[in-house]
Amino acid sequence: MTSGAADAAYDDDTLIARLLERDERAFRWLVRQLHGMMLAFARSFVRDAALAEEVVQETWVAVIDGLARFERRSTLKTWIYSILANKARTAAQRARRTVAFSDLGPAGGDPVDPDRFMANGHWASPIEPWDAMTPERIVAGQHLWTVARGAIELLPEAQRAVLILRDVEEQDGPTVASLLGISEGNQRVLLHRARASVRDALSKIMTDPQKAGPDKKTTQTGQGPRRQS
Amino acid sequence: MTCRDVSRRASTYLDEDLSLRERLALKAHLFICVNCRRYVAQLAATLNLVRDRQWAGVDEEAEDRLAAMFRQSGKSDGGSGFTCT
Ligand SMILES: [Zn+2]
Numbered sequence: 444m445t446s447g448a449a450d451a452a453y454d455d456d457t458l459i460a461r462l463l464e465r466d467e468r469a470f471r472w473l474v475r476q477l478h479g480m481m482l483a484f485a486r487s488f489v490r491d492a493a494l495a496e497e498v499v500q501e502t503w504v505a506v507i508d509g510l511a512r513f514e515r516r517s518t519l520k521t522w523i524y525s526i527l528a529n530k531a532r533t534a535a536q537r538a539r540r541t542v543a544f545s546d547l548g549p550a551g552g553d554p555v556d557p558d559r560f561m562a563n564g565h566w567a568s569p570i571e572p573w574d575a576m577t578p579e580r581i582v583a584g585q586h587l588w589t590v591a592r593g594a595i596e597l598l599p600e601a602q603r604a605v606l607i608l609r610d611v612e613e614q615d616g617p618t619v620a621s622l623l624g625i626s627e628g629n630q631r632v633l634l635h636r637a638r639a640s641v642r643d644a645l646s647k648i649m650t651d652p653q654k655a656g657p658d659k660k661t662t663q664t665g666q667g668p669r670r671q672s
Numbered sequence: 673m674t675c676r677d678v679s680r681r682a683s684t685y686l687d688e689d690l691s692l693r694e695r696l697a698l699k700a701h702l703f704i705c706v707n708c709r710r711y712v713a714q715l716a717a718t719l720n721l722v723r724d725r726q727w728a729g730v731d732e733e734a735e736d737r738l739a740a741m742f743r744q745s746g747k748s749d750g751g752s753g754f755t756c757t
Contacts, residue, residue: 465746467739474738478730503738507745555679564674570710573717591721610722635683642718649714
């Protein structure tokens with residue numbers, strides 16, 4: 444499912460060396476790896492899409508300018524995201540937006556809405572199986588990404604920022620906490636809630652259509668009494 | 673351990689960060705509870721999907737624009753003329 448040899452991965456050292464030699468292919472590769480998620484990440488700080496683009500563009504400029512001085516105490520990706528986080532924070536302040544990444548929202552730290560459990564701690568309604576392995580679903584792979592990506596875009600901003608850094612960009616917990624200026628505990632809570640929300644979004648299209656009633660034979664869908672925090 | 677407890681710990685479990693005691697308790701619950709087995713498996717599948725970088729991507733126009741900036745910055749030696757602080 445990958446797009447082939449043209450996109451063979453670079454390791455950090457090779458990539459940095461190529462970039463310093465001004466190899467445009469290497470730069471384009473890096474942009475393809477990061478740009479889309481950087482935009483989504485920036486939008487966690489500045490809601491305005493155009494401003495987010497500006498922030499990401501400024502970040503690329505700073506990366507190009509600063510690469511020769513990059514001391515490699517972190518990975519290239521971590522360094523780029525730390526520049527982005529700083530620029531996004533500054534832009535948010537200029538736009539008079541406060542981003543409360545430490546605000547965990549309702550229900551304390553519970554990743555799953557307490558309403559979905561009975562008083563005795565059991566699930567109030569059964570978890571339907573995901574019927575993921577049918578041919579249609581495999582063909583629908585692209586659709587799955589679209590749904591997952593849409594769900595990520597809809598996450599509350601702090602959750603989105605954490606999920607992108609932790610799960611898309613695979614940064615470790617302490618790094619993410621320090622990038623966002625939050626405690627490791629809060630970082631973890633935000634991550635768990637974000638993952639649970641994305642799972643819920645996928646569940647709506649992954650449960651067996653016979654049970655879910657695809658052509659409105661049953662009006663009841665998998666949609667529980669949930670709310671976005 | 674109840675289902676609700678499992679839902680609280682599932683994410684840490686998948687990160688392999690649970691203590692041994694909690695991991696065993698969670699596994700014991702999974703053994704007897706199909707709902708939680710499904711939930712944890714679905715959360716794992718979600719993580720696999722999210723971690724798959726294939727969906728990252730960028731529109732071509734943005735890529736071309738940034739590449740042009742990259743070329744441009746190489747022309748003046750060292751300092752790019754794009755400096756911003
Ligand atoms: Zn259970």
